[in-house]
Amino acid sequence: MQNFNRVISGFFNLVISPFKTMDPIWSLALFSLIIGIIMLIIFRYTSDQQKIRETKSKIRAYIFELSLFKDEIGIVLSAQKNIFNYNLKYIKYALKPMLFMMIPLVLILIQLESWYGHRPLKPDESAIVSLKLREGGHTLSDITLKAGEGIIVETPPLRIPDQNEIDWRIRARETGDQDLTFNMPGEEIRQKVIVSEKGLVQVSRLASASASGFTDTLLNPALRHLPGDSQVEQIKINYPAKSIEIYKWHVHWLVIVFVLSIVFGFALKGLFRVEI
Amino acid sequence: MMQSSKFGLRSAILFSVYIAVMLVSAGCGQNEAPSHAGPGGTDKKMIIIGFDGMDPNILKNLMAEGKLPNFKKLSESGGFKPLATSIPPQSPVAWSNFITGMNPGGHGIFDFIHRDPERIFPYLSTSRSESASKTVKIGKWVLPLSPGKVSLLRQGKAFWEYLSENGIETTIFRVPANFPTTDDKARQISGMGTPDMQGTYGTYSYYTDEDTDKFENLSGGKVFPVDVFKNRVRGRLPGPINTFRKGTPESRADFTVFIDPENPVAKVSVQDKEIILKEGEWSDWIRINYELLPYMQKAGGIVRFYLKEVRPNFKLYVTPVNIDPSDPALPISTPKDYSGKIAESVGLFYTQGIPEDSKALSELVLEDGEFLDQTNIVFGEEQDMLGYELGRFRSGLLFFYIGRVDQLSHMFWRTMDPKHPAYDSGSKLKLVIENAYIEMDGVLGRVLDSINGDTTVIVLSDHGFAPFYRAFNLNTWLKDNGYAHLTGDSEGEFFQNVDWDRTRAYGVGFNGLYLNLKGREFKGIVGPGDREQLLDEISEKLLSIRDPKNGEQIISRVYKAEEIYSGPYLKDAPDLIVGYNKGYRASWETVLGSFPKEILRDNRQKWSGDHLMEAALVPGILLSNKEIKSENPALSDMAPTVLEEFGIPKQEGMIGESIFKDEKPGNK
Structure with a gap:
C-alpha cells in the first residue's frame, strides 16, 4: 500500500509541480479536466451506450407526448408513469459505470485532499x-x-x-x-x-x-x-484547513472539483462521443 | 454524426475558453482597491479620532509634563479646547449629539436607559430587537413566517448620510449609538450599543469548582459550578436565545476541558476545535456554531477562552459570545460585508459594543491584571484596525473611535486617587490611566504620520472624567421625601413594588427624573397644571441636599427638559435632568428602579471613576491641526463642522456651528 501511495503521490507531485507557486484554482481546474475526461472514458467503455441512448430517446418521446396531449388526463398519467419507469432504467444503466468510476475517483480525491485539504503552518502560527x-x-x-x-x-x-x-x-x-x-x-x-x-x-x-x-x-x-x-x-x-478563494468567497476544493469536472464532462462528451 | 461531433468540439472549445476566463478572473481576484476621490469628486481629507472619556485636565497636565508629544504638536498647530458635552454627559447621548448635530430633543436619546410610560419598565435606549410577529408552531418548534427586526432608536439624520448623498467617501468606525448601522453609502461598523449573541451588552461565562457563593447578584455574566472528574471538566457555553423552540430556551454548545495531571495546562475541545492553554493564557478567537433548527438554521459567534487557574481550583473565563464579523448574525456593518473584509485583513475581533469586560472585573471574576490583559487584547485589535483603515484612506472622511481611556478611567480611578473609598496605597497600577493617555498619544502619532498637509485632523472626546466616591439612591430619596411610595418593605427592582396610585415622581436611568404624569404614565396622578410647581419643589430640595459625611452639595444642578432640549422628541425626555456634583453619581440600583435602604453609600467598587454628573464638570477635549475659532465649542458643533469642511451647508435641526468659523455674537 505504501509503495502504491508513493507511485500515485509521485504522479500527482509531477502534475502539480508547474502549478505549485500559482493560485491553486489552476491546478484544481486541470485535475477537474483530467477527472472529467477519465470519467467520460470509463463511462463510455463500461456502460451500454446503445441502451442509454434508447432510454433517453424514450424519455424525450414521452415528454413530447406530455406536451402534445396535456388535456388528455389518461395519456398524461400514462406518459408520466413511463417517464418515471425509463428514468429508473436510466439509473440502472448508469449504475455500473458509476461503480467503475468510484475506485479511481476515490483515489484521486484522497490525493487531492492531501494537497488541498490542509495547508502548512505559516510563521508565527x-x-x-x-x-x-x-x-x-x-x-x-x-x-x-x-x-x-x-x-x-x-x-x-x-x-x-x-x-x-x-x-x-x-x-x-x-x-x-x-x-x-x-x-x-x-x-x-x-x-x-x-x-x-x-x-x-x-x-x-x-x-x-x-x-x-x-x-x-x-x-x-x-x-x-x-x-x-x-x-x-x-x-x-493539527495543520490548518485550507480554503480556496474565488471572487472573495472561500470555497472548499471539493466543491470546485465537483462543479468543474461536471462542466468539463458535459463540455467534452461530444468530443469523446459519450452518451451520458 | 459528423456535424454533431464538430458542434461538440466547437462547444468544448468555447466552454474551455469560458472556463479559462472565469479562472483567470478568479485567480487574479485582488482585494478591494483603496478608495480614491469619491463620486463627488472631492480630494478633501478629514480624519476624526474619538477618544471616549478623555479628560481635558488630565490631558493638559500630561502635556505639560511632556508625556504627550503628539497631542502637544496638534494643540500647537490648531488649538486645544474643552469640548462642551451633552446634558446628561453619557456616551450614547453625547455621541448622538455628535452624530446628528442636535440635542436629545432632536435625536431622542436622553440616557443609557429609557422607560416605557405604559409599563414603567426600563429598557436600553439606543436599539430594539423584535422577534418575528407571525409564527407557526409545530410540536416543540416555532417557525417564523415573517422576519425579526432590529432597529436603531436614535432619530435624526447622521452627518455621514449628508456626506454620502454628496458622493463623499466616508468611513465611520465604531461610533456609539449606531447599531444597527444606518442604511446609506457610508462604510460603517457599529460600536457601543452593539449586543453580543445573547442580545445583551456582554455576558461572560465563568466555570469553576471553587465556592460560587461569593458570586451573587451578577449582572455582567454567569458563573457555572463545575466538577473536575478524572482530570476532565465538562461545560456548556450559553448562546443566543433559540426563538425556533417553544419557550425560547438558551442555545448551548458543549465543551470538554482536559487537564494535565501535574502541569498547569489544559486542552479545551469545543465542537471541531481544540486549543491548548497554559494557566494565565488567552486563546485566539474560536468560532462557535449554535444549532437553532436542526440542519436548517445555525447562529455563529466567536469567543476567547482564558484559563485563569488549573489548580488548586479550576477557573475558566469565556468572553461573551461576540457576533462573528466574518459572518455576522446581526447588522453590525454597512455594507454588510465590510466587517468581513476587516476580519479578513486583521483577523477576528471583538464586535460587542463595549469590548472591555469591566463587569468581569467588578464582579471579581477577573482580577486587575487579568482585566488589563483583556483590554490590551482589545487595544491590539483596535490598533490593527486603525492600521487597516489608515492604509486604505485616500479621501473623504475617516472617523475612528477608541474607548480605552473611558474604560480604564472607570475601572482604575481608585488606584490614583487617595480620596477614593476603594483606594489602595500599595497598588502597582497607579499609572494605568496615565499610560492609557500615553498610548493614545501613540495612536495620534500614527495618524499624524500617515497624513499629508491638506488633511484636517480633529481629536475629540465625548466627555471628561471625575471620581465616583459616593452613590446616591435617587429613588430612595424620593421615597423618603414623600414623592414615591412602596407597597412593601423590599428594595425591589424594575419598580415592581411601587405604589403608583400614590407616587408622584420616580428616577430612571443615570440622570433622569420623571413625574408620574396623568395622560402619559399608565397610572399617572400628577395633573399637567401641577407639573411646574412640583418640578420646582423637587429641584429646590435636590439642590439643597448635603452629604452628611462631609457637608458637600450632592447635586449641583437640575435642569427642566424644556429649558435645555428642543426638537420633536422633547415629549419623551425626563422631566428633570439631575446633574450630580463631582464625586457623586446615581447608584447602580436606583437607575433600574430599585429602592435600597440608605440614600448614600460609599463606592468601594472597582468601577471608581465616572462622568454621569453635571455636564459642565466633565467637558470633553477638542484638538485640531486647523485653527479652532469657536470660543466654546460643543459636541453638537461637530456635525456642521464636518459638513462645512466638505462644502455642505449646515442642515435643518442642527443647533451648532462649525468650530472653524469665526463666532458672531448670538451664534450659539
Whole structure:
C-alpha cells in the first residue's frame, strides 16, 4: 500500500509541480479536466451506450407526448408513469459505470485532499501536536519533545492518560521543514513539520502512524510510517484547513472539483462521443 | 454524426475558453482597491479620532509634563479646547449629539436607559430587537413566517448620510449609538450599543469548582459550578436565545476541558476545535456554531477562552459570545460585508459594543491584571484596525473611535486617587490611566504620520472624567421625601413594588427624573397644571441636599427638559435632568428602579471613576491641526463642522456651528 501511495503521490507531485507557486484554482481546474475526461472514458467503455441512448430517446418521446396531449388526463398519467419507469432504467444503466468510476475517483480525491485539504503552518502560527501511544507501552510521563530552531514548543505536555495521548502546542518561527524530536526510553522519533507561507504543499494531519493501519495509509498519502516495533501508535499535527478563494468567497476544493469536472464532462462528451 | 461531433468540439472549445476566463478572473481576484476621490469628486481629507472619556485636565497636565508629544504638536498647530458635552454627559447621548448635530430633543436619546410610560419598565435606549410577529408552531418548534427586526432608536439624520448623498467617501468606525448601522453609502461598523449573541451588552461565562457563593447578584455574566472528574471538566457555553423552540430556551454548545495531571495546562475541545492553554493564557478567537433548527438554521459567534487557574481550583473565563464579523448574525456593518473584509485583513475581533469586560472585573471574576490583559487584547485589535483603515484612506472622511481611556478611567480611578473609598496605597497600577493617555498619544502619532498637509485632523472626546466616591439612591430619596411610595418593605427592582396610585415622581436611568404624569404614565396622578410647581419643589430640595459625611452639595444642578432640549422628541425626555456634583453619581440600583435602604453609600467598587454628573464638570477635549475659532465649542458643533469642511451647508435641526468659523455674537 505504501509503495502504491508513493507511485500515485509521485504522479500527482509531477502534475502539480508547474502549478505549485500559482493560485491553486489552476491546478484544481486541470485535475477537474483530467477527472472529467477519465470519467467520460470509463463511462463510455463500461456502460451500454446503445441502451442509454434508447432510454433517453424514450424519455424525450414521452415528454413530447406530455406536451402534445396535456388535456388528455389518461395519456398524461400514462406518459408520466413511463417517464418515471425509463428514468429508473436510466439509473440502472448508469449504475455500473458509476461503480467503475468510484475506485479511481476515490483515489484521486484522497490525493487531492492531501494537497488541498490542509495547508502548512505559516510563521508565527500555532498548532497542536498529538502523540498517541500503543497500549501497554511507555508511560506518558516518559515522553519529551524537543524542537529544532524553526519551531517553539509553547506549552508543557498535556497528558490524557485514559486515551494514551500527550499533546503540546507548537509555534512556527521560520519557513522550511522543521524538526520535532520525540524522546522516550529506547526510542527517538523525528517528525517533520512543514512551515510555508505560500505554494502548494502536500500535508497530512496524521503525520506518522504504525504500519498496521491500512485505512490510515490509504486515506493519508503523506503519512510517514513508524517502525513496526515503535511504541507510538500515531503522531498528529493539527495543520490548518485550507480554503480556496474565488471572487472573495472561500470555497472548499471539493466543491470546485465537483462543479468543474461536471462542466468539463458535459463540455467534452461530444468530443469523446459519450452518451451520458 | 459528423456535424454533431464538430458542434461538440466547437462547444468544448468555447466552454474551455469560458472556463479559462472565469479562472483567470478568479485567480487574479485582488482585494478591494483603496478608495480614491469619491463620486463627488472631492480630494478633501478629514480624519476624526474619538477618544471616549478623555479628560481635558488630565490631558493638559500630561502635556505639560511632556508625556504627550503628539497631542502637544496638534494643540500647537490648531488649538486645544474643552469640548462642551451633552446634558446628561453619557456616551450614547453625547455621541448622538455628535452624530446628528442636535440635542436629545432632536435625536431622542436622553440616557443609557429609557422607560416605557405604559409599563414603567426600563429598557436600553439606543436599539430594539423584535422577534418575528407571525409564527407557526409545530410540536416543540416555532417557525417564523415573517422576519425579526432590529432597529436603531436614535432619530435624526447622521452627518455621514449628508456626506454620502454628496458622493463623499466616508468611513465611520465604531461610533456609539449606531447599531444597527444606518442604511446609506457610508462604510460603517457599529460600536457601543452593539449586543453580543445573547442580545445583551456582554455576558461572560465563568466555570469553576471553587465556592460560587461569593458570586451573587451578577449582572455582567454567569458563573457555572463545575466538577473536575478524572482530570476532565465538562461545560456548556450559553448562546443566543433559540426563538425556533417553544419557550425560547438558551442555545448551548458543549465543551470538554482536559487537564494535565501535574502541569498547569489544559486542552479545551469545543465542537471541531481544540486549543491548548497554559494557566494565565488567552486563546485566539474560536468560532462557535449554535444549532437553532436542526440542519436548517445555525447562529455563529466567536469567543476567547482564558484559563485563569488549573489548580488548586479550576477557573475558566469565556468572553461573551461576540457576533462573528466574518459572518455576522446581526447588522453590525454597512455594507454588510465590510466587517468581513476587516476580519479578513486583521483577523477576528471583538464586535460587542463595549469590548472591555469591566463587569468581569467588578464582579471579581477577573482580577486587575487579568482585566488589563483583556483590554490590551482589545487595544491590539483596535490598533490593527486603525492600521487597516489608515492604509486604505485616500479621501473623504475617516472617523475612528477608541474607548480605552473611558474604560480604564472607570475601572482604575481608585488606584490614583487617595480620596477614593476603594483606594489602595500599595497598588502597582497607579499609572494605568496615565499610560492609557500615553498610548493614545501613540495612536495620534500614527495618524499624524500617515497624513499629508491638506488633511484636517480633529481629536475629540465625548466627555471628561471625575471620581465616583459616593452613590446616591435617587429613588430612595424620593421615597423618603414623600414623592414615591412602596407597597412593601423590599428594595425591589424594575419598580415592581411601587405604589403608583400614590407616587408622584420616580428616577430612571443615570440622570433622569420623571413625574408620574396623568395622560402619559399608565397610572399617572400628577395633573399637567401641577407639573411646574412640583418640578420646582423637587429641584429646590435636590439642590439643597448635603452629604452628611462631609457637608458637600450632592447635586449641583437640575435642569427642566424644556429649558435645555428642543426638537420633536422633547415629549419623551425626563422631566428633570439631575446633574450630580463631582464625586457623586446615581447608584447602580436606583437607575433600574430599585429602592435600597440608605440614600448614600460609599463606592468601594472597582468601577471608581465616572462622568454621569453635571455636564459642565466633565467637558470633553477638542484638538485640531486647523485653527479652532469657536470660543466654546460643543459636541453638537461637530456635525456642521464636518459638513462645512466638505462644502455642505449646515442642515435643518442642527443647533451648532462649525468650530472653524469665526463666532458672531448670538451664534450659539
